[in-house]
Amino acid sequence: MESVLKKLVYICHPLTGDGSPEWGDIDYNFERYLAFCEYAMDLGYAVLSWAHHVELHRRGLHKDHAYWLECDVSILAKADEVWFCGPLAVTKGMQIEYDANEQLFHHPTRHDSDWDDPYWFPPLERFPL
Numbered sequence: 001m002e003s004v005l006k007k008l009v010y011i012c013h014p015l016t017g018d019g020s021p022e023w024g025d026i027d028y029n030f031e032r033y034l035a036f037c038e039y040a041m042d043l044g045y046a047v048l049s050w051a052h053h054v055e056l057h058r059r060g061l062h063k064d065h066a067y068w069l070e071c072d073v074s075i076l077a078k079a080d081e082v083w084f085c086g087p088l089a090v091t092k093g094m095q096i097e098y099d100a101n102e103q104l105f106h107h108p109t110r111h112d113s114d115w116d117d118p119y120w121f122p123p124l125e126r127f128p129l
Contacts, residue, residue: 006045006046007044007080008045008046008080008081009040009045009047009048009079010047010048010076010079010081010083010097011037011040011047011049011082011083011085012082012084012085012097013033014090014094015029015033016029016091033085036083036085045081048078049075050071069096072093072096072097073104076097076100076105076107081109081110082097082107083109083110084110
């Protein structure tokens with residue numbers, strides 16, 4: 001059987017939050033992140049995910065934020081594309097991921113401003129804010 005390599009996409013999305021309309025909360029953000037991953041998979045991408053650190057944190061594995069960001073950037077290095085998705089605000093972690101991509105990796109990106117293109121991004125009603 002011939003193997004087909006899928007493009008690897010890194011989805012940059014806030015995971016933590018304070019419950020405000022701007023930031024959401026961790027459960028909402030995590031569900032929304034998983035929906036973006038599902039959509040990428042529907043399009044034939046393989047998703048590079050490090051979001052399981054949220055679950056590890058919930059189970060008591062507490063590392064400092066810098067540790068998780070170093071892991072994120074290490075995984076980001078392997079991507080073919082980076083999607084910047086999320087609510088109204090950009091978190092500190094998202095900014096670090098964006099800067100790492102721009103300065104080190106130069107992977108093609110897609111941003112929230114591309115939401116109007118229904119051919120690449122899921123309908124907004126699927127992910128209400």
